[in-house]
Amino acid sequence: MRHDAHGYWLDEAEAAEPLPALEGAHDCDVLIVGGGYTGLWTAWHLSRIEPDARVVLLESGRCGEGPSGRNGGFVNAMWFSLPSMRERFGDGPALEVARASERSVEQIGRFCEEQEVDAWYRAGGYLQVSSAEANDGAWDRAAAACRELGEPEAVQPLDASQVAEHCRSPRFRGGALYRANASVQPARLARGLRDRVAAAGVQVRERSRVTRLAAGPSGCVAATASGQVRARSCVLALGGATGARGSPLRGRLTVSSSHVALTEPVPELLEEIGWTGGECISDSRHLIHYMRTTPDGRIAFGWGGGKIACGARLGGRTEFDPEVVGQIIASLREFFPGLAGRRITHAWGGPIDVAPTHLPTIRSLPGPGRAWGAYGYTGNGVGPSQMIGRTLASLALDRRDEESRLALIDPELARVPTGLPGWLGGNAIREAVVRKEAAEAVGAPPHPVSRGVAAIPELIGIQIGR
Numbered sequence: 001m002r003h004d005a006h007g008y009w010l011d012e013a014e015a016a017e018p019l020p021a022l023e024g025a026h027d028c029d030v031l032i033v034g035g036g037y038t039g040l041w042t043a044w045h046l047s048r049i050e051p052d053a054r055v056v057l058l059e060s061g062r063c064g065e066g067p068s069g070r071n072g073g074f075v076n077a078m079w080f081s082l083p084s085m086r087e088r089f090g091d092g093p094a095l096e097v098a099r100a101s102e103r104s105v106e107q108i109g110r111f112c113e114e115q116e117v118d119a120w121y122r123a124g125g126y127l128q129v130s131s132a133e134a135n136d137g138a139w140d141r142a143a144a145a146c147r148e149l150g151e152p153e154a155v156q157p158l159d160a161s162q163v164a165e166h167c168r169s170p171r172f173r174g175g176a177l178y179r180a181n182a183s184v185q186p187a188r189l190a191r192g193l194r195d196r197v198a199a200a201g202v203q204v205r206e207r208s209r210v211t212r213l214a215a216g217p218s219g220c221v222a223a224t225a226s227g228q229v230r231a232r233s234c235v236l237a238l239g240g241a242t243g244a245r246g247s248p249l250r251g252r253l254t255v256s257s258s259h260v261a262l263t264e265p266v267p268e269l270l271e272e273i274g275w276t277g278g279e280c281i282s283d284s285r286h287l288i289h290y291m292r293t294t295p296d297g298r299i300a301f302g303w304g305g306g307k308i309a310c311g312a313r314l315g316g317r318t319e320f321d322p323e324v325v326g327q328i329i330a331s332l333r334e335f336f337p338g339l340a341g342r343r344i345t346h347a348w349g350g351p352i353d354v355a356p357t358h359l360p361t362i363r364s365l366p367g368p369g370r371a372w373g374a375y376g377y378t379g380n381g382v383g384p385s386q387m388i389g390r391t392l393a394s395l396a397l398d399r400r401d402e403e404s405r406l407a408l409i410d411p412e413l414a415r416v417p418t419g420l421p422g423w424l425g426g427n428a429i430r431e432a433v434v435r436k437e438a439a440e441a442v443g444a445p446p447h448p449v450s451r452g453v454a455a456i457p458e459l460i461g462i463q464i465g466r
């Protein structure tokens, strides 16, 4: 098995020529820092809605080589977040976000088609299953909210035999099918986006890490080792690095991690268990197991239970964690016993930007300037980042349109502990949730200490489930 930080998708995607680094001093209208999906979609939308705008995108490494090129490739809408969005924003704004997120899934497909980006986009639906009695009916609130708000088709509850029509696993119980979903090869999407954005005239500069950013009433100035950009407005799309020391948004998110293992091609097993419709599947734990197939019949199987990052250190165990990958492979074989004797070929991981609301968040940066940060996808950024990029493009251009009024802009947010207390406390809570969910998986009552510690986040206003 090849276990590294970058994983299979980036290797499989066609190698891209690096783009030049920033050199010298430049002026522009909009500066984007970060070349993952959020930064790239923002740049793409800017190039569409204001083709004459001068846009510079600075990426510290290569575009799409962070989580955007390494994720599970689930392109989800946000219907499963409708209940919590109703509570936070009210019915109308919550419904607007959910509908916009569904359009986002469709528009990613349209982009791939129109721009001839072969990102393996396949609209196969998202199946949320229960893998433990404690999680049975985890989708009921989402299904009820969709019904009550006039979108009964968005989530369709299924009994165990209906779930088995999509995929048979001894761990699956009942579930629900969400219509708005697709899967992609994430690195192909990121590279295709980067190339289309550069071709549209955005100045994309790779290996250009921003080391200093100042935002004032007349604009923003960003500095890299070899250059400087002055801009009228600025978008920070840094993923997990949003929480780094010195970031204006430190204390607004926790950085955890997720890891994936990939099998060799097993198309005959997929036929045998009836998993041929391209469905993305997850269970309903807080620390979810998620799984999808590839066109050559592999299973990619991930777990959202990786360790919490220590401050700004996003490398290390958020990217490479043999202990967590060992647990993932054991779970993969439990979910699909037909894999006995079959090879696991790759494993990798990456940081997850977790918002206290569990929702993508756009936040105005402190100070008088026109600057925003976007983060907090909490493991669900592939679909929503297209929509968030559209909103950021409107905000950066100071447009007062429907997109610039999304309820995800400047919500009330609890602060999260940072530094050593955040790391120690976060990992203690993670450990308690892992233990609680391991007990529930075998139908045993969780230890009261695990249950108590696992409940702490909710007590201090931090949501850990959808």
Ligand SMILES: Cc1cc2nc3c(=O)[nH]c(=O)nc-3n(C[C@H](O)[C@H](O)[C@H](O)COP(=O)(O)OP(=O)(O)OC[C@H]3O[C@@H](n4cnc5c(N)ncnc54)[C@H](O)[C@@H]3O)c2cc1C
Residues within 6 Å of the ligand: 033, 034, 035, 036, 037, 038, 039, 058, 059, 060, 061, 062, 063, 064, 065, 066, 067, 068, 069, 070, 071, 072, 073, 074, 075, 076, 208, 209, 210, 211, 237, 238, 239, 240, 241, 257, 258, 259, 260, 302, 348, 349, 350, 351, 352, 374, 375, 377, 378, 379, 380, 381, 382, 383, 385
């Ligand atoms: C293993 C794994 C599985 C996942 N599975 C899924 C899934 O199936 N579906 C889903 O919806 N989501 C999934 N996610 C989450 C998803 O990948 C993210 O939500 C999404 O990629 C976020 O995109 P982003 O552009 O906001 O951040 P990122 O992809 O993290 O991009 C941020 C970029 O900013 C750059 N940067 C940071 N600091 C600086 C600086 N100072 N100067 C310049 N550049 C900087 C980084 O190098 C990086 O390229 C998964 C994540 C992981 C790690």
